[in-house]
Amino acid sequence: MRHTLSILVANRFGVLTRIAELFSGRGYNIDTLNVGPTHDESVSRMTIVVKGDDQVLDQVTKQLNKLIDVLAVQDFRDGEYIDRELVLVKVATSNKSRAELMQICDIFRAKIVDVEPKNMTIEVTGDESKISKFIFLMQDFGILDLSRTGKIALPRI
Amino acid sequence: MGIGSISIQLPTTKEGTVGPEMSGADCVVASLEKEGVTTIFAYPGGASMPMHQSLTRAKSLRTVLPRHEQGGVFMAEGYARATGKVGVCMSTSGPGATNLVTGIADAYMDSVPLVAITGQVKKDMIGKGAFQETDVFGITLPIVKHSYLVIDPREIPQIIKEALLIARSGRPGPVVIDIPKDVQQAVFKPFFPTSTGLESKLAPPPLDPSLPKTILDWIEKAKRPVLYVGGGIISSGAHLELLKFAERTNIPVTTTLMGIGSFPENHKLSLKWLGMHGAVYANFAVDQCDLLLAFGVRFDDRVTGKVDAFAPKALIVHIDIDNSELNKNKRVDLAVLGDIKEALSKLNQLIDETKWHPPDFSTWHEEIQAWKIKFPFRYRKTEAHILPQMVVEEIYKLTRGEAILTTGVGQHQMWAGQFYNFHHPRTFLTSGGLGAMGFGYPAALGAKIAIPDATVIDIDGDGSFLMNIQELATAVTEEIPVKAVILNNQHLGMVVQWEDRFYDSNRAHTFLGCPNNKKRIYPDFPQICKGFGVRAERVTKPEELVPALKRMLEAQEPYVLDVIVPYTEHVLPMIPAGMTVKDIIIDND
Numbered sequence: 001m002r003h004t005l006s007i008l009v010a011n012r013f014g015v016l017t018r019i020a021e022l023f024s025g026r027g028y029n030i031d032t033l034n035v036g037p038t039h040d041e042s043v044s045r046m047t048i049v050v051k052g053d054d055q056v057l058d059q060v061t062k063q064l065n066k067l068i069d070v071l072a073v074q075d076f077r078d079g080e081y082i083d084r085e086l087v088l089v090k091v092a093t094s095n096k097s098r099a100e101l102m103q104i105c106d107i108f109r110a111k112i113v114d115v116e117p118k119n120m121t122i123e124v125t126g127d128e129s130k131i132s133k134f135i136f137l138m139q140d141f142g143i144l145d146l147s148r149t150g151k152i153a154l155p156r157i
Numbered sequence: 158m159g160i161g162s163i164s165i166q167l168p169t170t171k172e173g174t175v176g177p178e179m180s181g182a183d184c185v186v187a188s189l190e191k192e193g194v195t196t197i198f199a200y201p202g203g204a205s206m207p208m209h210q211s212l213t214r215a216k217s218l219r220t221v222l223p224r225h226e227q228g229g230v231f232m233a234e235g236y237a238r239a240t241g242k243v244g245v246c247m248s249t250s251g252p253g254a255t256n257l258v259t260g261i262a263d264a265y266m267d268s269v270p271l272v273a274i275t276g277q278v279k280k281d282m283i284g285k286g287a288f289q290e291t292d293v294f295g296i297t298l299p300i301v302k303h304s305y306l307v308i309d310p311r312e313i314p315q316i317i318k319e320a321l322l323i324a325r326s327g328r329p330g331p332v333v334i335d336i337p338k339d340v341q342q343a344v345f346k347p348f349f350p351t352s353t354g355l356e357s358k359l360a361p362p363p364l365d366p367s368l369p370k371t372i373l374d375w376i377e378k379a380k381r382p383v384l385y386v387g388g389g390i391i392s393s394g395a396h397l398e399l400l401k402f403a404e405r406t407n408i409p410v411t412t413t414l415m416g417i418g419s420f421p422e423n424h425k426l427s428l429k430w431l432g433m434h435g436a437v438y439a440n441f442a443v444d445q446c447d448l449l450l451a452f453g454v455r456f457d458d459r460v461t462g463k464v465d466a467f468a469p470k471a472l473i474v475h476i477d478i479d480n481s482e483l484n485k486n487k488r489v490d491l492a493v494l495g496d497i498k499e500a501l502s503k504l505n506q507l508i509d510e511t512k513w514h515p516p517d518f519s520t521w522h523e524e525i526q527a528w529k530i531k532f533p534f535r536y537r538k539t540e541a542h543i544l545p546q547m548v549v550e551e552i553y554k555l556t557r558g559e560a561i562l563t564t565g566v567g568q569h570q571m572w573a574g575q576f577y578n579f580h581h582p583r584t585f586l587t588s589g590g591l592g593a594m595g596f597g598y599p600a601a602l603g604a605k606i607a608i609p610d611a612t613v614i615d616i617d618g619d620g621s622f623l624m625n626i627q628e629l630a631t632a633v634t635e636e637i638p639v640k641a642v643i644l645n646n647q648h649l650g651m652v653v654q655w656e657d658r659f660y661d662s663n664r665a666h667t668f669l670g671c672p673n674n675k676k677r678i679y680p681d682f683p684q685i686c687k688g689f690g691v692r693a694e695r696v697t698k699p700e701e702l703v704p705a706l707k708r709m710l711e712a713q714e715p716y717v718l719d720v721i722v723p724y725t726e727h728v729l730p731m732i733p734a735g736m737t738v739k740d741i742i743i744d745n746d
Binding site (some may be wrong): 067 | 294298319323
């Protein structure tokens with residue numbers, strides 16, 4: 001089962017290592033990881049997407065809570081949270097394909113941020129399903145490069 | 158700051174006092190003294206020299222100089238295990254720090270409050286492969302409760318206060334503070350805070366108020382209840398509450414290896430300890446029980462064997478201060494987060510208030526009594542040589558169970574647990590979780606420093622004793638009159654036992670004597686002791702044993718008794734790893 005963990009941590013060095021170690025020490029691969037400051041500069045939020053059985057994730061969550069630098073942990077379930085990811089994708093273009101590509105970008109409210117003679121760089125934001133659909137469509141044009149922020153999330157309430 | 162409905166605040170500390178101008182190193186010593194630390198086990202080196210210079214000017218802080226950093230950290234552990242106070246040790250950077258690692262891991266496994274301070278190369282040299290540079294922060298990450306690399310010297314008082322608090326609160330554990338040399342040398346006016354701001358985060362979680370009633374209800378419905386208690390009882394100082402609860406509920410008590418001493422082993426309700434080499438009757442009782450009260454334990458594999466088959470018929474109540482232990486190794490019927498001392502106090506209170514009486518467990522007690530009579534800890538006595546079990550029995554008789562015992566790891570450790578009856582908490586100091594050989598002698602030194610009036614005896618093996626033998630020098634130079642009894646079988650006994658059981662007795666580097674002359678006792682421990690200036694003698698015949706033990710116990714100075722025992726003895730009973738109580742081996746053949 002896939003879990004989205006939102007972790008508030010003290011903004012100190014070593015925090016990321018401590019948290020990553022809890023996963024790696026159990027043989028778990030982190031799918032995505034995002035770290036950034038919150039409105040309080042002494043506190044950062046990490047959003048971690050990880051696959052694992054519920055019992056092990058429960059154990060990891062409890063271990064996270066024991067870390068001195070961890071202030072709060074929340075394991076989001078479906079519907080409880082709003083999530084977004086930002087993707088920059090560089091797609092091969094030609095005179096023939098450019099119009100169609102721009103049309104798709106319109107539908108997805110994606111932004112073209114750079115145009116070169118043989119490629120375009122597109123910025124798209126959205127939740128998981130939108131992003132995966134968009135990337136799927138881009139594959140037909142030829143993806144040359146791709147960079148994702150990983151999921152960020154906030155609880156609804 | 159919020160996460161869902163949880164409101165978050167970072168610790169802030171504003172109240173405190175400003176000290177006079179001093180160096181970072183002076184500030185380390187001043188902070189330790191302000192926190193009431195009275196002993197530090199410290200071995201110097203280049204990157205910790207400023208702190209050692211400051212230690213020479215300390216007012217209330219005694220520095221004990223071990224002869225190896227591992228000896229130092231085990232001494233700090235012995236000190237902590239004997240008292241419950243935080244043990245503090247110090248080393249230099251690089252090899253000094255890596256030599257502490259085994260002790261830090263040991264403290265982590267056995268939940269021992271420990272603060273390890275390490276010197277580090279100067280900040281601008283970090284990451285450059287400088288002489289004696291090691292990333293101690295990184296190396297120790299998976300084996301610490303918390304750790305610090307001090308970048309700003311002004312943080313020293315706050316960090317030391319935090320470290321000591323973290324080490325001793327909740328489930329105790331080790332904290333590492335790595336201090337670069339230039340941070341030790343920096344001169345500034347320190348600010349000593351009165352609190353850390355972490356106190357509320359680290360306070361024990363509130364106990365569910367409905368818990369005592371539920372547990373008493375379950376006890377009323379039970380016919381064969383057992384209390385399975387561990388190191389948590391000792392850490393939280395709940396042994397008196399446990400005694401009262403066990404007596405008022407009339408429930409037999411078995412302990413883990415770490416819980417030895419939490420319940421008097423000469424009490425009629427005591428089942429001694431359980432697990433791989435525990436009492437047959439304790440293992441039988443847990444196997445047959447219908448209610449298991451697991452208090453301050455962690456369902457370790459050396460206790461449970463095959464975990465699914467552990468206490469198969471029982472409703473299980475698990476109370477622990479560490480949330481991550483609940484439902485970790487064993488799914489239980491009632492998992493309770495909380496301080497065991499508080500839980501037991503509340504239970505006793507409810508018993509008193511409601512004049513509660515336990516149901517009649519006499520059939521259960523008779524059943525257990527029959528097992529106790531049929532399967533006591535035993536061994537085949539002989540006149541031919543001194544048997545290791547006999548040595549422990551005699552030490553028990555001579556000290557009447559009032560000594561503090563430390564051990565190395567292996568057969569002698571199990572025999573010390575089996576054939577000595579422990580009456581008080583913090584009197585059996587052993588490396589239980591990590592199983593670190595070489596623990597016994599330095600731990601004994603630390604315990605004796607902490608409690609000078611106690612008789613402290615290291616019951617050791619020849620292999621384990623050799624691993625920190627250099628600490629004989631510390632015993633002499635610091636005038637610490639600890640006693641060591643080496644159960645010398647010239648072999649790595651426990652591994653030999655496993656070779657006998659599982660590897661057709663093929664000896665794979667488990668003979669520790671001299672291969673060229675197998676009859677010679679090697680090494681010559683009394684001769685080594687002579688070099689260190691420690692009184693020592695060797696005994697080989699049964700009739701020599703008791704007089705020699707008496708001489709040792711009467712000595713007012715460090716003393717080593719080298720007892721030659723056969724290597725053919727096995728520690729029994731034994732439940733082989735991962736097996737169940739049905740697979741128990743009770744006697745040889």
